[in-house]
Amino acid sequence: xxxxxxxAKKPAQRRxxxxxxxxxxxxxVLEAARSEFAARGYERSSMRGIARVAGVDAALLHHxxxxxxxxxxxxxxxxxxxxxxxxxxxxxxxxERGERLARFVLALWEQPEVLDRLLAxxxxxxGSEQIAQxxxxxxxxxxxxxxxxxxxxxxxxxxxELVLSQIIGLAVARYVIRAEPIASATADxxxxxxxxxxxxxLGN
Amino acid sequence: xxxxxxxAKKPAQRRxxxxxxxxxxxxxVLEAARSEFAARGYERSSMRGIARVAGVDAALLHHxxxxxxxxxxxxxxxxxxxxxxxxxxxxxxxxERGERLARFVLALWEQPEVLDRLLAxxxxxxGSEQIAQxxxxxxxxxxxxxxxxxxxxxxxxxxxELVLSQIIGLAVARYVIRAEPIASATADxxxxxxxxxxxxxLGN
DNA sequence: CACGAAACTCAACGCATGGTGAATTCAACT
DNA sequence: AGTTGAATTCACCATGCGTTGAGTTTCGTG
Numbered sequence: 001x002x003x004x005x006x007x008a009k010k011p012a013q014r015r016x017x018x019x020x021x022x023x024x025x026x027x028x029v030l031e032a033a034r035s036e037f038a039a040r041g042y043e044r045s046s047m048r049g050i051a052r053v054a055g056v057d058a059a060l061l062h063h064x065x066x067x068x069x070x071x072x073x074x075x076x077x078x079x080x081x082x083x084x085x086x087x088x089x090x091x092x093x094x095x096e097r098g099e100r101l102a103r104f105v106l107a108l109w110e111q112p113e114v115l116d117r118l119l120a121x122x123x124x125x126x127g128s129e130q131i132a133q134x135x136x137x138x139x140x141x142x143x144x145x146x147x148x149x150x151x152x153x154x155x156x157x158x159x160x161e162l163v164l165s166q167i168i169g170l171a172v173a174r175y176v177i178r179a180e181p182i183a184s185a186t187a188d189x190x191x192x193x194x195x196x197x198x199x200x201x202l203g204n
Numbered sequence: 205x206x207x208x209x210x211x212a213k214k215p216a217q218r219r220x221x222x223x224x225x226x227x228x229x230x231x232x233v234l235e236a237a238r239s240e241f242a243a244r245g246y247e248r249s250s251m252r253g254i255a256r257v258a259g260v261d262a263a264l265l266h267h268x269x270x271x272x273x274x275x276x277x278x279x280x281x282x283x284x285x286x287x288x289x290x291x292x293x294x295x296x297x298x299x300e301r302g303e304r305l306a307r308f309v310l311a312l313w314e315q316p317e318v319l320d321r322l323l324a325x326x327x328x329x330x331g332s333e334q335i336a337q338x339x340x341x342x343x344x345x346x347x348x349x350x351x352x353x354x355x356x357x358x359x360x361x362x363x364x365e366l367v368l369s370q371i372i373g374l375a376v377a378r379y380v381i382r383a384e385p386i387a388s389a390t391a392d393x394x395x396x397x398x399x400x401x402x403x404x405x406l407g408n
Numbered sequence: 409c410a411c412g413a414a415a416c417t418c419a420a421c422g423c424a425t426g427g428t429g430a431a432t433t434c435a436a437c438t
Numbered sequence: 439a440g441t442t443g444a445a446t447t448c449a450c451c452a453t454g455c456g457t458t459g460a461g462t463t464t465c466g467t468g
């Protein structure tokens with residue numbers, strides 16, 4: 001772990017000053033940040049660690065993003081429209097809503113960029129009341145009210161949150177705890193069970 | 205029961221040396237540690253912070269427990285027998301297993317000592333691969349194999365883990381994110397839905 | 409009542425962290 | 439070719455961390 005001087009591989013004596021060639025260093029920093037935040041959450045990730053992964057001095061992150069917090073926000077920049085998702089899932093045959101939602105969620109998580117951001121938010125929210133509050137406001141304000149409005153019926157909000165709780169629990173078991181066999185199960189293996197549960201919450 | 209610090213009333217110049225009166229300082233430290241670990245997880249909790257809550261010098265924690273890691277383990281010391289739980293839940297009318305399990309879990313979480321330890325483990329596992337591994341081994345080795353063995357049928361392990369995933373997700377939504385209305389819902393409101401889901405996983 | 413051991417605090421160490429300001433190198437536009 | 443500004447690193451700073459060793463006070467036993 002100690003590399004002060006010459007290692008045979010890449011001592012890579014970085015010089016000071018601007019680098020030759022128009023490499024996308026800023027993009028590399030963002031990528032490294034996403035990977036680190038996804039792996040450890042906000043608090044456990046360090047500017048120096050991210051800089052090391054990006055192959056860059058830590059001061060450069062401040063040059064680009066100002067502070068650790070702003071780097072975190074820049075690395076997240078969520079690319080999903082909650083309204084559309086709700087519409088998409090609730091359209092079509094009502095008896096197949098659960099299955100459709102299950103398929104949608106599982107497919108979403110197979111995109112690495114989406115998964116990285118999800119894990120970053122999850123890991124951070126679990127460790128930080130501040131981010132937990134952001135997540136709570138997003139969940140309730142953007143997702144639950146929309147879902148519950150379309151759903152109607154008795155205790156619509158509660159049922160909508162139970163939907164989310166099962167989705168969150170699956171994410172934790174599958175990607176954080178990584179317990180087998182649930183971590184390696186395919187979408188097709190999970191959909192029958194997960195779909196039935198979600199269907200049960202969505203409507204009788 | 206929470207008697208914390210931060211009253212302006214306590215300049216209280218603590219003196220050096222052993223305190224008069226046989227107060228249970230060690231117990232106070234353990235209690236403070238549980239509270240802090242539950243609130244923040246392992247990494248975000250600091251020895252100094254725990255000591256402050258306990259009204260004690262940080263060096264005393266080392267005197268008693270040796271290291272932060274050993275304090276964490278001592279603060280956990282889980283008082284639940286997984287084998288008994290599985291037996292208890294699976295006994296009786298099979299069509300009511302889901303409901304019985306739901307009631308059991310919700311009642312368990314209403315005990316503050318249990319909830320604190322659960323949150324400490326959860327928050328720490330989500331931030332630390334090492335603890336996540338411990339949790340994974342406990343889940344799979346102690347709970348899943350027992351549950352799956354009693355369950356039988358197709359994909360018993362997968363179904364057993366889905367049971368746990370719903371329970372974990374509920375804990376996260378209710379106690380970590382604290383989204384309403386799920387955070388304030390009573391056990392009686394949750395049991396019909398939760399029981400049905402668990403019943404679906406356990407076996408029709 | 410003496411005395412050793414346990415309980416408890418103080419001061420300090422070495423280290424990692426987030427952040428800052430200046431210096432150096434390169435690219436782009438006159 | 440010359441200049442300007444962005445990109446990049448370096449050398450620090452202050453802070454908080456876990457941990458340690460020594461010193462002080464009280465308890466429990468004889």
